[in-house]
Amino acid sequence: MKSLLLVFLGGGLGSVGRYLLTLIFNNKSYSLPYGTLIANVIGSLLIGILIALFLKNQDWEDQYKLLAVVGFCGGFTTMSSFSAESIAYLRQGDLLQFSVYLLLTIILCMAFTYLGFQWAK
Numbered sequence: 001m002k003s004l005l006l007v008f009l010g011g012g013l014g015s016v017g018r019y020l021l022t023l024i025f026n027n028k029s030y031s032l033p034y035g036t037l038i039a040n041v042i043g044s045l046l047i048g049i050l051i052a053l054f055l056k057n058q059d060w061e062d063q064y065k066l067l068a069v070v071g072f073c074g075g076f077t078t079m080s081s082f083s084a085e086s087i088a089y090l091r092q093g094d095l096l097q098f099s100v101y102l103l104l105t106i107i108l109c110m111a112f113t114y115l116g117f118q119w120a121k
Contacts, residue, residue: 010068018043043077
Protein backbone atom coordinates (compact mmCIF):
# COMPACT_ATOMS: atom_id res chain seq x y z
CA MET A 1 0.00 0.00 0.00
CA LYS A 2 2.87 2.38 0.81
CA SER A 3 4.33 1.77 -2.66
CA LEU A 4 1.06 2.75 -4.31
CA LEU A 5 0.88 5.95 -2.28
CA LEU A 6 4.42 6.90 -3.26
CA VAL A 7 3.70 6.34 -6.96
CA PHE A 8 0.44 8.27 -6.56
CA LEU A 9 2.17 11.23 -4.89
CA GLY A 10 5.05 11.35 -7.37
CA GLY A 11 2.69 10.94 -10.33
CA GLY A 12 0.49 13.76 -9.12
CA LEU A 13 3.44 16.10 -8.72
CA GLY A 14 4.78 15.15 -12.15
CA SER A 15 1.40 15.67 -13.80
CA VAL A 16 1.03 19.11 -12.23
CA GLY A 17 4.52 20.00 -13.44
CA ARG A 18 3.72 18.92 -16.98
CA TYR A 19 0.44 20.84 -16.90
CA LEU A 20 2.20 24.02 -15.76
CA LEU A 21 4.71 23.73 -18.60
CA THR A 22 1.90 23.39 -21.13
CA LEU A 23 0.15 26.45 -19.67
CA ILE A 24 3.33 28.47 -20.00
CA PHE A 25 4.71 27.23 -23.33
CA ASN A 26 1.84 25.80 -25.41
CA ASN A 27 0.55 28.80 -27.26
CA LYS A 28 -1.64 28.79 -30.35
CA SER A 29 0.72 31.27 -32.00
CA TYR A 30 3.57 28.70 -31.79
CA SER A 31 3.90 26.09 -34.50
CA LEU A 32 4.79 23.32 -32.01
CA PRO A 33 3.51 22.31 -28.56
CA TYR A 34 6.69 23.46 -26.85
CA GLY A 35 5.41 22.74 -23.34
CA THR A 36 4.96 19.07 -24.19
CA LEU A 37 8.31 18.95 -25.95
CA ILE A 38 10.03 20.56 -22.96
CA ALA A 39 8.33 18.12 -20.56
CA ASN A 40 9.46 15.15 -22.68
CA VAL A 41 13.04 16.39 -22.91
CA ILE A 42 13.33 17.35 -19.23
CA GLY A 43 11.63 14.10 -18.17
CA SER A 44 14.00 12.06 -20.31
CA LEU A 45 17.02 13.86 -18.87
CA LEU A 46 15.71 13.47 -15.34
CA ILE A 47 14.97 9.75 -15.64
CA GLY A 48 18.44 9.20 -17.09
CA ILE A 49 20.04 11.01 -14.14
CA LEU A 50 17.85 9.20 -11.61
CA ILE A 51 18.47 5.73 -13.05
CA ALA A 52 22.23 6.35 -13.09
CA LEU A 53 22.09 7.53 -9.48
CA PHE A 54 20.06 4.51 -8.41
CA LEU A 55 22.48 2.16 -10.18
CA LYS A 56 25.44 3.87 -8.46
CA ASN A 57 23.75 3.90 -5.07
CA GLN A 58 22.07 0.53 -4.89
CA ASP A 59 21.67 0.85 -1.14
CA TRP A 60 19.11 3.62 -1.67
CA GLU A 61 15.62 2.60 -0.68
CA ASP A 62 13.29 1.39 -3.44
CA GLN A 63 10.66 3.80 -2.14
CA TYR A 64 12.71 6.73 -3.48
CA LYS A 65 12.82 5.11 -6.91
CA LEU A 66 9.06 4.57 -6.81
CA LEU A 67 8.46 8.20 -5.86
CA ALA A 68 10.91 9.79 -8.28
CA VAL A 69 11.23 7.46 -11.29
CA VAL A 70 7.93 5.61 -11.49
CA GLY A 71 5.78 8.33 -9.94
CA PHE A 72 7.19 11.74 -10.81
CA CYS A 73 8.80 10.93 -14.16
CA GLY A 74 5.87 8.71 -15.12
CA GLY A 75 3.43 11.50 -14.33
CA PHE A 76 5.59 14.17 -15.91
CA THR A 77 6.00 12.27 -19.16
CA THR A 78 5.73 8.72 -20.43
CA MET A 79 8.43 9.66 -22.90
CA SER A 80 10.93 9.40 -20.07
CA SER A 81 10.04 5.74 -19.44
CA PHE A 82 10.18 4.96 -23.15
CA SER A 83 13.58 6.66 -23.41
CA ALA A 84 14.99 4.80 -20.41
CA GLU A 85 13.79 1.44 -21.72
CA SER A 86 15.26 2.20 -25.15
CA ILE A 87 18.61 3.20 -23.66
CA ALA A 88 18.65 -0.07 -21.69
CA TYR A 89 18.54 -1.96 -25.01
CA LEU A 90 21.40 0.17 -26.34
CA ARG A 91 23.46 -0.37 -23.18
CA GLN A 92 22.99 -4.12 -23.65
CA GLY A 93 24.12 -3.78 -27.26
CA ASP A 94 20.78 -5.08 -28.50
CA LEU A 95 20.28 -2.90 -31.58
CA LEU A 96 17.56 -5.15 -32.99
CA GLN A 97 15.35 -4.90 -29.88
CA PHE A 98 16.07 -1.17 -29.68
CA SER A 99 15.02 -0.65 -33.31
CA VAL A 100 11.92 -2.82 -33.04
CA TYR A 101 10.79 -1.12 -29.81
CA LEU A 102 11.46 2.34 -31.24
CA LEU A 103 9.56 1.73 -34.47
CA LEU A 104 6.68 -0.14 -32.84
CA THR A 105 6.23 2.56 -30.20
CA ILE A 106 6.18 5.42 -32.68
CA ILE A 107 4.06 3.68 -35.32
CA LEU A 108 1.56 2.05 -32.94
CA CYS A 109 1.14 5.09 -30.72
CA MET A 110 0.54 7.36 -33.69
CA ALA A 111 -1.84 4.83 -35.27
CA PHE A 112 -3.82 4.26 -32.07
CA THR A 113 -4.03 7.97 -31.37
CA TYR A 114 -5.47 8.44 -34.84
CA LEU A 115 -7.80 5.44 -34.38
CA GLY A 116 -9.03 6.77 -31.03
CA PHE A 117 -9.61 10.18 -32.56
CA GLN A 118 -11.57 8.64 -35.43
CA TRP A 119 -13.70 6.52 -33.10
CA ALA A 120 -14.57 9.47 -30.91
CA LYS A 121 -15.43 11.77 -33.81
